[in-house]
Amino acid sequence: MSKNDSKYISKAVIRRLPRYFRYLRDLLSNDIMRISSKELSERMNVTASQIRQDLNCFGGFGQQGYGYNVKSLYSEISKILGVDKGYKAVIIGVGNLGKALINTPMFEKRGVKLSGLFDVDCDLIGKSFGQLTVMNTDDMETFCRENDISIAILTLPKTEVYDTAIRLASAGVKGFWNFSNAELSLPDYPDVIIENVHLGDSLMALCYEIANA
């Protein structure tokens, strides 16, 4: 397999792609159709050589003396990131964090369709948020199977995360976006992808920087 094959993009580059995605989207919304690696590097505060190196990883869309075609670069990065797949997601746990996520345009912008909300709380079940109504977690497996749900967003208490994830993985959920502070792993489902969000790690990085400024 060649280095240009998407399977071979390093994890570090992949982690940077969403940032390119955001910057390119901003450029497009400002009708900027062409950009040099130098300009992009100034905006993004990374070196131009880093940008050229990163973007070369998946083919390289830059042209000497012309720069990058913003639209095609954006569309290529979107494709690599799976934006065109139209993954469907459910939120499990409609507490404050769950509610905060429901209200963001984040999903739509990234091609993810928020398709269901689940909670155990009787006071919440039946309540509507935007277009969606909170369902009973008892029904989540059936719902996920019938609606081809790929992503479960876990905004429920740490103690509930593992059992809930096992149930959802057995119902065909392919990826978990886990906001509980538990480090989720599912050894019995090696193909399932888990993105553990540790907000506390980001807070610690900030504290470190302040302490060492």
Add this chain to the structure above:
Amino acid sequence: MSKNDSKYISKAVIRRLPRYFRYLRDLLSNDIMRISSKELSERMNVTASQIRQDLNCFGGFGQQGYGYNVKSLYSEISKILGVDKGYKAVIIGVGNLGKALINTPMFEKRGVKLSGLFDVDCDLIGKSFGQLTVMNTDDMETFCRENDISIAILTLPKTEVYDTAIRLASAGVKGFWNFSNAELSLPDYPDVIIENVHLGDSLMALCYEIANA
């Protein structure tokens, strides 16, 4: 300056330290006082050589044939991360995300004292959440100055972030934990630290992994 000087720890290592911090805290709470790099590597799913390399960066507390003393390693990493500084923080914007953050034990565990809540919404001002009462954002500069606030957590709309941050920086706030999707930068305050949390980037990384599983 030697490589062991904390100022010279690479950014990549710093980004991994909060994870060590979490794992070591779990070990301590399970009364595990000693661990080899091999055991730690199995738990954390990184190579033992990576662990030795990382921990050597700031002195190396391992002892051949004994492993690491969990307590002293935890305390050393805590110190490096600024946990002992007792930074005080305020939340600006008490919407769903702000409320979700108020209720986590995240701050206390990391030595950060949540000291004030601010919002513009008259219906929220005066309301109490735990020990804290929501104040009017008009008063935030005075409060931050008088209470030696180091960190402002920005959970307010994107459009308000820049102006709010400028006001807070001028009131002595040293670091911003920015949850709005805006890429905050404050060129007039070069010493101020900004941690932009882009939750969408994490969602994209998940989608990529699912698409390429």
